[in-house]
Every structure is written in structure tokens, then in C-alpha cells.
Amino acid sequence: MTPPDASEGRWSDLDRPPLNITALRRGLLRPGGLWTSFDVVESTGSTNSDLAGRGDSGASAAAEGAVLVAEEQTQGRGRLDRRWTAPARSGLFFSFVLKPGESVPVERWGWLPLLTGVAVAAALSRAAGVDTALKWPNDLLVTVDGEERKTGGILAERVGDGVVVGVGLNVSLRADELPVPTAGSLALAGAITLDRDPLLRAVLRSIEEWYEAWRTADGDPAGSRLQEAYAAGCSTLGRTVRAELPGGHVLTGEAMAVDGDGRLVIGTGDGVQRPVGAGDVVHLRPGGGPAAQGG
Structure with a gap:
């Protein structure tokens, strides 16, 4: 039977059905688990901004473990205030709140976006059958027609006593x-499934696993094996x-390591x-030109 609103609204594209909120809540929300609430909105400007605004007078983010997903995000933001737009239900656009607490020194909180990248890449490898690489500090790359292309990005923002982490991931974009x-x-990279329900469930479970390991190690990136996994x-x-640094400075050299603070160590010609620790990094081809990574 054809849904009565098949010609419009959330069923307007039958190849892109809405998320099954009930099933996702049942699979993710459990006593003692990280995820404490799971909400989906049809459309919003930015899930990061929405979660950050749930706290008291903006001084604090929502409770730890709150997850907010948007079927469409109209003002999604990436690093350096870049905009992220995509058709409704064509990807996964969500944010969540983490509050490591006093057991994790604040100076180690900078590992949270890198941790999210490791977790997302691991989940996509298992659930979508797509090898996903990490571009420092927080881009997700897949291979399409032999070239690395950006399929996702991560944005972490400190809000009061917590961190709001946002993820944008292109799933079925043509x-x-x-x-x-x-x-x-993921579609262009040959994913074995474009069903967003199991993909989102796998991603959030992977984030939970890595976050608990990292927090148990008091945020130590070596002790939690996070630093090793990120480098791999x-x-x-x-x-x-080529690293374009704050203040207009440019640094070119070989990316040699990610140090204990999550910074990219670049070896220069001298x-x-x-x-x-901050900046826009461009992968260069052997001849010196930029490699193709868009988005």
C-alpha cells in the first residue's frame, strides 16, 4: 500500500526513507550505556547549535549522551566555518554530547574529534564495507574512481562542562x-548498504566503545590505544x-606523526x-599540486 503522503514530505523519495526512530532508540538506549537520549528532527539549521542551546542559559550543553539527528541540516557547519549542505535523508547528520569529567584532564579533550574519526571509520568498514581513511584532523575520506574524496567531517565545540561533537556523512549522494x-x-565508494539505520547504529556503538576505553584510561591516547589507531x-x-596556519602562515613538509596532544608533526626541509595544532592541511601530490579531496 502506498503511503498517503508519498508524493511529499518525508516519503517523497522512496529510495531515501526516514530513520526508524523507535528501532534506533531500542538498539541504542540501555541502562548503564553512554547514550541517554535519542531524538530526530525533520530539519534544522545545525544539530551542534541545537544541542549546545539545550543547556541552562547556554552555559552548559545538554546531558552527556544526548544524541540529536537531523534528516536535513540547512546550516551545517564544518571546520573554519565551512558550510555542509545535502539533500534531505541523503546522509547522516547528527551531534552528541560528551562530558569526560574531572578524571580526564581538559588538555586531553582535544582528542575527542580524533576519537570520533577513528570510531566512525571503524564502523563504516564493518557495516558498509567501505575503507574509510582519516585526514588530519577530522575529515573522513573514501576512494572513488581511484581518488581520495571527502565523504564526511567532524566538528567538536567546547560548551560549558562538555563537548558537542557533530558528524556529517554523505551516504547516498549521487x-x-x-x-x-x-x-x-558511501554510494559512490561502493558501499554494500545505504540503509542509514544500521549505519547510524554501528557508528554510535563504535563511538561508545572508543569513548569508554579512552575515559577508562583517563584520556591517555597511548594507554587507550587511540593514538595508535588514529595513526594507523x-x-x-x-x-x-601544506598546512595553512592561523595568521596566514604556511608550512610545507612531510606529515611525520600525530603526537600525544593530537597535533600533526610536520618535518620541514631544514x-x-x-x-x-590547528590549521587547514592540504595533501599534495608528488609534483606539488593538491590531491583531490572535496566537500
């Missing part, structure tokens, strides 16, 4: 729907990169190894 020709999606999945390491 080539003619990409924001830029060099972006990618980071396609930036071993490549020539033998100096310089850690970079």
Missing part, C-alpha cells in the same frame, strides 16, 4: 548531487602536506619537526 565534484559518498588509519601521515 554524482550530480555532490557539493563539489571532488566530494564523495590516517592517510595524512607519510605524505607531503630538518625541523614542527607540531601543528
